[in-house]
Amino acid sequence: xxxxxxxxxxxxxxxxxxxxxxxxxxxxxxxxxxxxxxxxxxxxxxxxxxxxxxxxxxxxxxxxxxxxxxxxxxxxxxxxxxxxxxxxxxxxxxxxxxxxxxxxxxxxxxxxxxxxxxxxxxxxxxxxxxxxxxxxxxxxxxxxxxxxxxxxxxxxxxxxxxxxxxxxxxxxxxxxxxxxxxxxxxxxxxxxxxxxxxxxxxxxxxxxxxxxxxxxxxxxxxxxxxxxxxxxxxxxxxxxxxxxxxxxxxxxxxxxxxxxxxxxxxxxxxxxxxxxxxxxxxxxxxxxxxxxxxxxxxxxxxxxxxxxxxxxxxxxxxxxxxxxxxxxxxxxxxxxxxxxxxxxxxxxxxxxxxxxxxxxxxx
Amino acid sequence: xxxxxxxxxxxxxxxxxxxxxxxxxxxxxxxxxxxxxxxxxxxxxxxxxxxxxxxxxxxxxxxxxxxxxxxxxxxxxxxxxxxxxxxxxxxxxxxxxxxxxxxxxxxxxxxxxxxxxxxxxxxxxxxxxxxxxxxxxxxxxxxxxxxxxxxxxxxxxxxxxxxxxxxxxxxxxxxxxxxxxxxxxxxxxxxxxxxxxxxxxxxxxxxxxxxxxxxxxxxxxxxxxxxxxxxxxxxxxxxxxxxxxxxxxxxxxxxxxxxxxxxxxxxxxxxxxxxxxxxxxxxxxxxxxxxxxxxxxxxxxxxxxxxxxxxxxxxxxxxxxxxxxxxxxxxxxxxxxxxxxxxxxxxxxxxxxxxxxxxxxxx
DNA sequence: CCGAGTTAAGCAACACTGTTGCTTAAGTGC
DNA sequence: GCACTTAAGCAACAGTGTTGCTTAACTCGG
Numbered sequence: 182x183x184x185x186x187x188x189x190x191x192x193x194x195x196x197x198x199x200x201x202x203x204x205x206x207x208x209x210x211x212x213x214x215x216x217x218x219x220x221x222x223x224x225x226x227x228x229x230x231x232x233x234x235x236x237x238x239x240x241x242x243x244x245x246x247x248x249x250x251x252x253x254x255x256x257x258x259x260x261x262x263x264x265x266x267x268x269x270x271x272x273x274x275x276x277x278x279x280x281x282x283x284x285x286x287x288x289x290x291x292x293x294x295x296x297x298x299x300x301x302x303x304x305x306x307x308x309x310x311x312x313x314x315x316x317x318x319x320x321x322x323x324x325x326x327x328x329x330x331x332x333x334x335x336x337x338x339x340x341x342x343x344x345x346x347x348x349x350x351x352x353x354x355x356x357x358x359x360x361x362x363x364x365x366x367x368x369x370x371x372x373x374x375x376x377x378x379x380x381x382x383x384x385x386x387x388x389x390x391x392x393x394x395x396x397x398x399x400x401x402x403x404x405x406x407x408x409x410x411x412x413x414x415x416x417x418x419x420x421x422x423x424x425x426x427x428x429x430x431x432x433x434x435x436x437x438x439x440x441x442x443x444x445x446x447x448x449x450x451x452x453x454x455x456x457x458x459x460x461x462x463x464x465x466x467x468x469x470x471x472x473x474x475x476x477x478x479x480x481x482x483x484x485x486x487x488x489x490x491x492x493x494x495x496x497x498x499x500x501x502x503x504x505x506x507x508x509x510x511x512x513x514x515x516x517x518x519x520x521x522x523x524x525x526x527x528x529x530x531x532x533x534x535x536x537x538x539x540x541x542x543x544x
Numbered sequence: 545x546x547x548x549x550x551x552x553x554x555x556x557x558x559x560x561x562x563x564x565x566x567x568x569x570x571x572x573x574x575x576x577x578x579x580x581x582x583x584x585x586x587x588x589x590x591x592x593x594x595x596x597x598x599x600x601x602x603x604x605x606x607x608x609x610x611x612x613x614x615x616x617x618x619x620x621x622x623x624x625x626x627x628x629x630x631x632x633x634x635x636x637x638x639x640x641x642x643x644x645x646x647x648x649x650x651x652x653x654x655x656x657x658x659x660x661x662x663x664x665x666x667x668x669x670x671x672x673x674x675x676x677x678x679x680x681x682x683x684x685x686x687x688x689x690x691x692x693x694x695x696x697x698x699x700x701x702x703x704x705x706x707x708x709x710x711x712x713x714x715x716x717x718x719x720x721x722x723x724x725x726x727x728x729x730x731x732x733x734x735x736x737x738x739x740x741x742x743x744x745x746x747x748x749x750x751x752x753x754x755x756x757x758x759x760x761x762x763x764x765x766x767x768x769x770x771x772x773x774x775x776x777x778x779x780x781x782x783x784x785x786x787x788x789x790x791x792x793x794x795x796x797x798x799x800x801x802x803x804x805x806x807x808x809x810x811x812x813x814x815x816x817x818x819x820x821x822x823x824x825x826x827x828x829x830x831x832x833x834x835x836x837x838x839x840x841x842x843x844x845x846x847x848x849x850x851x852x853x854x855x856x857x858x859x860x861x862x863x864x865x866x867x868x869x870x871x872x873x874x875x876x877x878x879x880x881x882x883x884x885x886x887x888x889x890x891x892x893x894x895x896x897x898x899x900x901x902x903x904x905x906x907x
Numbered sequence: 908c909c910g911a912g913t914t915a916a917g918c919a920a921c922a923c924t925g926t927t928g929c930t931t932a933a934g935t936g937c
Numbered sequence: 938g939c940a941c942t943t944a945a946g947c948a949a950c951a952g953t954g955t956t957g958c959t960t961a962a963c964t965c966g967g
Binding site (some may be wrong): 187188189190191193194197198201222223224228347348390391403405407412413414415416417418419420421422424425426427428429430436437438464467468469471472473474475476502503505506509510 | 554557586587782787799801831869
Binding site for chain 3 (some may be wrong): 554555557558561587588590591594595610613614615616617618
């Protein structure tokens, strides 16, 4: 008789509804009103008034004027006060790091790239430099600002809960390195979240719902947004999209199998054949859509950025050809914003996301 | 500004905690105590006492004696009163239907199989017969019992929310048939849930957490239990495990692709080659494990039941060979209980499950 | 121009949740 | 037999969203 699920008390109830309201306001950049919030949450207008009053007192929300009347008193427009909180997002690659400072609304206030990466030095030294970069970003905020935490996107495998890396390819010295705790220690206990770069990139996508982000660079990976949240799996290592076998008797892959999607793609890329690579990616995507019934696919990564239209068109074409009912099973294929900055923006979301939605049993 | 997520009030809070307590008691067949419930939920003992008092008054829970003392007053043992509620589970196949009557604890009180299936007659007539079978099962309950609802497991595709079938293979007359509403209408509005047979089979598995149930019979499908709940996807049609492409230039499949796992398996089965079929299944399972980081796989379906040990051993062997770190990524491979009864038991769970856990934003 | 109608938002009292502080019940162990 | 320990209940409480009503602010028709 023990389990994860926790009971909830009045504090939890309040926090849940408050997060819900904040989330709705964030999703409405033009500003929402109390009435709309009441309709969207199912709570009474009076309850919303109380919640909003607390948020106004905390300086998290502000009134920005009046909407147009619909026959009576016009609605008072509300919006998040972006400067009520800041977060730092890091995209740590092998050779360089992109740092982003974002406000509560997720808008990037500052961005920089530095030649510090996982392969730059010993882990302890790299962490020191990363912490310094994070501090520098924090120093850009107005004096006395609330800093909510730091999100880091880097290559996996890693354990999300503990923030410990697990044998990252070609980076033996990082094996079992507690990146999360090491960073937190050097930043006075500021909350730190470390996730795979593919998950961070998926979080940077606009919109919500079910989406698979497919990443093609040195390898082929995926970030899965299922029911609006990153799906991580039992050992927080889900998303190994590239090592699905597509050709039983195919070429050997570094992972030990034969005919992995990644091995096939990299072989085609060696010939500069983006069309074949895209077709293979589309085939893998079709497998994924059928298994998970996902209705949106986003493509990103260095390779995709080289020939974005080829990838978008070819993947869309493969899905159309391979799914028996393209109208019922329609899948939107999009290009994700290019570059490491979007990973850093997604890392921000690791910090900000929990403020805007709670599952109400998370604590 | 609109979305699914609903705000929660005191009623929702109470229902959430109540369901949590009931769920913990169900999971502890030997009986739990108030103290244990408090520890497991994080609520205060007093709050648990109040919740338990309500459940005792409702007759849903009963005290069954005292536990052993640990130095002080012994704990009062509590357990669910199984006869506090009943549900009916139907496993509807092409040619026959298994009906199960289960109590609140999920124990089967009555079971029967009838030669009525989707292909037996026109849909309207079949629904009439199914409703009659459900009524017959309900009549086995003591007079005045509370009947909670009916769960149905049948072949897909179908829409879980509306309970409408969508072009089931070889059953054209059932296309777009509103099975859920038709059954509910003939059963005086009793709650009805209709889900794919593979999802029902997954729900029948003991234990919780992340599990993939792989089903091999006429076709190859899967039911995905992610984070303890059935994952259904955007159009509630997730689990199309059999139509993943494993061999790009393989034989043609009925779905229009080439080299689907299902096509390869069926070809091997035509030769009676269970070893090859099992090996292919294991390859597909490895793809799935890498994508979803699942730590438990259950095997079922008519074909598996014919040679269960071959399938278990071969799938386990494939996973061991194909996952680079068998200790970190250990996957338990089990055999699911055989037969249609287990699908019917899982269908029960469609009704009972929501009583024992709520996501607290489901309404 | 003005009053009726409409819509938004606040005030006050309320119902009901889990919490807190204390008491009572029912065992163990020296 | 008494001190100690653990379980469970009682009573008062803090704080949530709800209900009923009032006030604010705008539209519209005559």
